Amino acid sequence: MNGSAWQDRLFRWGNAIFLVILAAGMLFPFLYIFSVSFTTFDEFLKSDFLLWPKKWVPDAYLFIFHSRSFLRSLWMTVYLTVAGTAVNLIFTSTMAFGLSRNIYGGRAITFMVLFTMLFSAGMIPTYLMVKMTGLLDSIWALILPAAIAPFNLIVIRQFFQNIPGELYEASVMDGANDLTIFRKIILPLSKPALAAFSLFYAVGHWNTYFAGILYLNDPKMWPIQVILRQIVVLSDPKNALGAVEQVLLDVQPPPETIQMAAILVATLPILIVYPFLQKHFAKGVLIGSIKG
Amino acid sequence: MTELSPPAAMAEAPSTASRWRKARRKAWRDRFLYLLVLPGLAYFIVYRIAPMLGMVIAFQDYSPFLGFTGSEWVGFKHFATLFDSAEVVRVLWNTLYLSFLQILFSFPAPILLALLLNEVRHQAFKRLIQSIVYLPHFLSWVIVVGISMIFLRTHGFINGFLHTAFGMEKPIDFLIDPVFFRPLLILQVIWKEIGWGTIIFLAALAGIGPELYEAAIVDGAGRWRRMWHITLPGLRTTIVILLILRLGQVLDSGFEQIFLMLNSFNSSIGNVLDIYVYTKGIMQSDYSFATAVGLFKGVVGLILVLGANRLAKRFGEEGVY
Structure with missing residues (x-):
């Protein structure tokens, strides 16, 4: 008995230490990138292993925030995220409500939605369709072809179906039509759920990069992730950021610190919404896992 | 009427x-x-x-100028080319091998983490760990790959550390040497998704009645026997469902991630089906052939999900549909 209690304690401590190391492995990259992004040019050149700079300077941040293409891509991404999420929310909630009621053809439409989750046309036919609908080289190419995520639609439909039927019948008695019921009863009741899904959609738009490469030829329209790819992954900050006026800085910061600053700026919005996301997501994922 | x-x-x-x-x-x-x-x-x-x-353009020689109706019908020509080409065999091998590795390593990782998290009694500590490990799921692939590059490049963190701590002279070419390509892809997927993947397993674990564990303890079952006879059977349905869904994606190998990790040194093993479709269809404008590859991929995926689902049902599991 004594031996097994000892083993038990050993396991608990080992487990706790392992979990702390794992969590540190997820946080450490950000701490490292954060601290190094403030290094001075001299210190960066001199040391080949840097953890905590002696002197902190915001040069890298000044540099990227003086780059027109960086600011433009930030603005593009904000626009994409706001407009895209609005489209997602409108398309998904209206369709989910219609399908949550018992209408003729509703089953067939739901089946079609489920089928698109199992089989998709793939990159080329979708690309041709985007081209044919005239969206190529427009920010709407990143919005309309992604207007509804089938999984979210199914989950929200399920959510609407779980709203008690009495509410609905009472309003019908009062002479309300389906549009009024949707606007005045269903939407206010589903605010928390819809807020959660907007956050998910918004994060998706903020993280978009490949659709940008695929559909947008003009670098002026590129969202932040495409620019970030050019700065960090292709290691070409000079080209990605364009000419930056050197009024504020005597020396241009090293490309490495520019890369780190850019990564942190692009990550910050996610970190800001993360606490709100966290409040909702466990619930959302679980509603979805219940078989429909 | x-x-x-x-x-x-x-x-x-x-x-x-x-x-x-x-x-x-x-x-x-x-x-x-x-x-x-x-x-x-x-x-x-x-x-x-x-x-x-x-x-249908997979069965044509599609030209954007002639359109769907004007382009010439060529039957199964592109599929014949597809199954004849040594390059496609290579691409298929790359895709399947990578998927196999992902299912072997990235798939069970969240299950293990969920089991470990489930053993934590201290609720505040558990919640703290959870909020940290869920975070990377919400980062874009550009950021994840960007971070790995900052850490792994010649003058990056890891090589700097090895040099400073162990006096290693020659830096390791993590990003260039193709040997590291597949392990890196797998590590990135685990880093990004291990926490998020636990949610569904933790929910399944919470559904296992505590009386089962109490009875097992009374019967003298140790930690491992309890895990083997109670916990794992309790997770079986969830694992089977997720495995079915994962099998349907065996030909998807994480396009966004690989596209970012690809360079001229690893392109021969990094050329997976989706990359091939992109190169053929978008870069070389060979729409019909690329669509044929895509159609092949989609049909195989569909057959795999439906087949795995039927198989699971035959073995007495619930299945997805």
């Missing part, structure tokens, strides 16, 4: 007619619901279903 019915059907006509009228009345009553469904339905038809029909 009823007026035109032949006399023989007259006996039935009233009931059919009244049913028809009733249906029309219901459809009219639901007109606003149809109105609400319309935008979403239009979206699905235009951007999801129409492109599926557009896959």
Whole structure:
């Protein structure tokens, strides 16, 4: 008995230490990138292993925030995220409500939605369709072809179906039509759920990069992730950021610190919404896992 | 319509007619619901279903100038090329090998983490760990790959550390040497998704009755026996369902991630099906051939999900559908 209690304690401590190391492995990259992004040019050149700079300077941040293409891509991404999420929310909630009621053809439409989750046309036919609908080289190419995520639609439909039927019948008695019921009863009741899904959609738009490469030829329209790819992954900050006026800085910061600053700026919005996301997501994922 | 019915059907006509009228009345009553469904339905038809029909160009020599109707029909020509080409065999091998590794390592990782998290008694500590490990799921692939590059490049963190701590002279070419390519892809997926993946398993674990564990403890079962005889059977359905869904994606190998990790040194092993479709279809504008590859991929994926689902049902599991 004594031996097994000892083993038990050993396991608990080992487990706790392992979990702390794992969590540190997820946080450490950000701490490292954060601290190094403030290094001075001299210190960066001199040391080949840097953890905590002696002197902190915001040069890298000044540099990227003086780059027109960086600011433009930030603005593009904000626009994409706001407009895209609005489209997602409108398309998904209206369709989910219609399908949550018992209408003729509703089953067939739901089946079609489920089928698109199992089989998709793939990159080329979708690309041709985007081209044919005239969206190529427009920010709407990143919005309309992604207007509804089938999984979210199914989950929200399920959510609407779980709203008690009495509410609905009472309003019908009062002479309300389906549009009024949707606007005045269903939407206010589903605010928390819809807020959660907007956050998910918004994060998706903020993280978009490949659709940008695929559909947008003009670098002026590129969202932040495409620019970030050019700065960090292709290691070409000079080209990605364009000419930056050197009024504020005597020396241009090293490309490495520019890369780190850019990564942190692009990550910050996610970190800001993360606490709100966290409040909702466990619930959302679980509603979805219940078989429909 | 009823007026035109032949006399023989007259006996039935009233009931059919009244049913028809009733249906029309219901459809009219639901007109606003149809109105609400319309935008979403239009979206699905235009951007999801129409492109599926557009896959007919796999059987044509499609040219954007001639269109779907004007392009020449070539039957199974592109599929013949597809199954004949040594390059496609190579691409398929790359894709399947990578998927196999992902299922072997990245798939069970969240299950293990969920089991470990489940053993934590201290709730605040558990929640703290959870909020940290869920975070990377929400980062873009550009950021994840960017971070790995900052850490792994020649003058990056890891090589700097090895040099400073162990006096290693020659830096390791993590990003260039193809040996590291697949392990890196797997590590990135685990780093990004291990925490998020636990949610569904933790929920399944919470559903296992505590009385089962209490009874097992009374019977003298140790930690491992409890895990083997209670915990794992309790997770079986969830694991089977997720494995079915994962099998359906065996030909998807994480396009966004690989696209970022690809360089001229690893392109021979990094050329997976989706990358091949992109290169052929978009870079070389060989629309028809690339669509044929995509169609092949989609059909195989569909067959795999449906097949795995049926198999799971035969073995007494619930399945997805």
